[in-house]
Amino acid sequence: MKMARMLTAVEAHAEGEGGRVITGGMPLLKGNSVFEKMRYLEAHHDDIRLLMLREPRGNPALCCNAIVPPCDPTADAGFIVMEQTEYAPMSGSNAICVTTVLLETGIVPMVEPETVLRLEAPAGVIEVRATCRNGKVERVEFENVPAFVAHLDVPLDVPGFGTVEVSIAWGGMWFVIAEARAFGIDPVAENGGACVRAIEAMRHAAVEQYPVSHPDNHDLRGPTIGQIVAPPIDEGTHGRGAISVSSGPFDPSRPEALSGALDRSPCGTGTCAKMAVLHARGELAVGQDYVNASPIGTRFTGRIERVTRVGDYDAIVPSLSGRGWIAGVSQWMLDPSDPFPQGFTIGDIWG
Structure with a gap:
């Protein structure tokens, strides 16, 4: 053979x-x-x-x-x-x-x-x-690696959805992050298709309107991934959300077309980017745990270990734990x- x-x-x-x-x-x-x-x-x-x-x-x-x-x-x-x-x-x-x-x-x-x-x-x-x-x-x-926010709570024009408030943050990848309620979606597994369509449309718009690169390595450009977040529903968690892993280029003329798949986990880099946003808003302190839930209910636990600087950005050093x-x-x-x-x-x- x-x-x-x-x-x-x-x-x-x-x-x-x-x-x-x-x-x-x-x-x-x-x-x-x-x-x-x-x-x-x-x-x-x-x-x-x-x-x-x-x-x-x-x-x-x-x-x-x-x-x-x-x-x-x-x-x-x-x-x-x-x-x-x-x-x-x-x-x-x-x-x-x-x-x-x-x-x-x-x-x-x-x-x-x-x-x-x-x-x-x-x-x-x-x-x-x-x-x-x-x-x-x-x-x-x-x-x-340190996580930080490049754009906090800025307006983003998302074709098919209108103007949405988003944040652009690095957590090991460049994320665009928005509240799920802005799209009228509950980020649970059975709404996976709707989550993906919204996130991919948002990501595509963010690349055009808020392009970013990492100050220590300008080859790391984005946003390349997105997430929508929501309040917790399970005891012992602090938040939840849905992340779309893109599986093809987004076609703005066909926003109904699927072009990704939900991350089945709570997403480690996404959790770190989310914690950076919460810290920038004054909603998450150093040393405070943050338990993030996925659309299927699995959990990662994040924590801000300390603060630092990355280029001109205030940043956090996050830790993350989970099971494999x-x-x-x-x-x-x-x-x-x-x-x-x-x-x-x-x-x-x-x-």
Whole structure:
């Protein structure tokens, strides 16, 4: 059997969000940082992202990670996040999946009751603490990259929805954030289609009206992702929301067309961006926990550890914790005669 490519992956999820982790078969990626390796992967081997995330091997809600050697001498491992339309510089749910896979498969030795390790993401190095018992990672907590607000409570003209008040914030990715009530939507699972349409329309408008770039790395432009937020409904939570992971370009002439999928988790970078907005409004203090719920009721716990500065912006240093599970191990192959070497998309769910 002749194969053009064979990749070994561990199938995992963090609070419901699928985060496939490639542990074998990746090509050599060149670069002096994991960010540079991410750009090399994007430029020379983007077929791997398409192969893993598009049908028939993937689905619109799936993320994928490649474990790579770190470049920072203090890091234990590096990882690159691949999403449907972009390479995310950081992701909380994917960091939890990667940590769970690294420790439960023995790539990084597990120490009970707590393993401390450092992971190099394209956005920077994060310190991770994993609570472990009987060979299982029970919870992952990490200190994220600093989060900050570029635009707070500004008007955004969203085609098909009118003028909506939004904030643009960095939490490891650039988010545009609005109240769900501005769209007349309750961000629960059964309203997923309506959430995606509103968020994608908002994101597309924000890119045109409020383009942003990270002051420490101007290649990190946005907003590339959006979320709508709402008050809590479950005891023990402080808020909830819905995040759309884009699966295709938004067509403003057809706002009814789906072009994304809901993040099944509460979204780690989204929670951090949301905390930055709340802190900027004076609604969340340093040291205060913030439990964020997803459309399916799963939870991440965030906390502002301290304040800092990023360029000209006041920023917070957030921590985030959640749980991850391994669901299986797979080997993905590409037959040279396969008519779909880069997968395919269909408009019923892909947009």
